[in-house]
Amino acid sequence: MQKIGWDKVFASVVPLGSATVAILDTGVDALHPDLDGNIVAGTSIIDGSDGMSDPDGHGTWLAGIVAAKTHNRIGASGVGFAGVRIMPVTVLGPDGTGQDSDIIAGIMYAVEHGADVILMGSATGLQRASP
Numbered sequence: 594m595q596k597i598g599w600d601k602v603f604a605s606v607v608p609l610g611s612a613t614v615a616i617l618d619t620g621v622d623a624l625h626p627d628l629d630g631n632i633v634a635g636t637s638i639i640d641g642s643d644g645m646s647d648p649d650g651h652g653t654w655l656a657g658i659v660a661a662k663t664h665n666r667i668g669a670s671g672v673g674f675a676g677v678r679i680m681p682v683t684v685l686g687p688d689g690t691g692q693d694s695d696i697i698a699g700i701m702y703a704v705e706h707g708a709d710v711i712l713m714g715s716a717t718g719l720q721r722a723s724p
Contacts, residue, residue, distance in 0.1 A: 597672070599672055607675075608673070608675065608676065609676070610676055611676035611677065611678070612673070612676065612677055612678070612709040612710055613633060613677075613678045613679075613680050613707055613708050613709050613710070614659050614660065614673070614677060614678070614679055614680065614708065614709065614710045614711075614712055615635075615679075615680040615681075615682050615699075615702075615703030615706075615708035615710070615711045615712065616652050616655050616656050616659070616679055616680070616681055616682065616712055616713075617682045617684045617685075617696060617699045617700070617703070617711060617712065617713040618647075618651055618652030618655055618681075618682075618683070618684070618685055618713065618714065619647050619648065619649035619650070619651050619652045619683060619685045619686070619687060619689060620637065620644050620645065620646050620647035620648070620649075620652050620653075620681055620683040621635070621644065621645060621647055621652045621653050621656045621679055621681035622645070622646060622647045622650070622653040623643075623645035623646070623681065624645075625653055625656075625657070626667055627657055627661040627662055627667045628653070628656055628657065628660060628661065628662070628679060629662070630662070631656075631660045631661075631662065631677065631678055631679055632645065632656075632678065632679050632680075632681065633678045633679065633680050634680070634706070635679075635680045635681035635682050635683075636681075636682055636683070636702055637682075637683035638682065638683060638684050638695045638698045638699050638702065639683050639684070639685075639686060639691075639695060640683070642683070643681075644681035644682055644683040645681055647681075648687035649685075649687050649688070649689060651685075651689060651714075652681065652683070652685075655712060655714045656679045656681070657669070657671060658671060658672060659671050659672060659673050659677060659679065659712065660673050660677040660678065660679050663675060680703060680706065680707075680708050682699040682702055682703055683699075684696045684698070684699035684713070696713070
């Protein structure tokens, strides 16, 4: 957050408007208390579910950076501050790997279902548990 200067503007800038951000990743834990109320319908290209679980945690982590609730005394505030909704689109397996075709299908789903922004972050440098 310091790299983008969020610590300098938080509480002094009030973003206006709204956006739906599709998170293309390992899913999003829709039950996470810091994301409660900020999740819209999504999908899993991998297994056909709603994408609202995250066996790895990486997609939930990205969703929190974008849209974690503000002023709730849980974790950090998302950079989207308010008005941002997360659309979970699972395109990666629990180990963070996936197929180009699943990613393309995830992008198509996000576009066809009203995403304003599509985010697919990299897990490079993160430690992953060995199977």
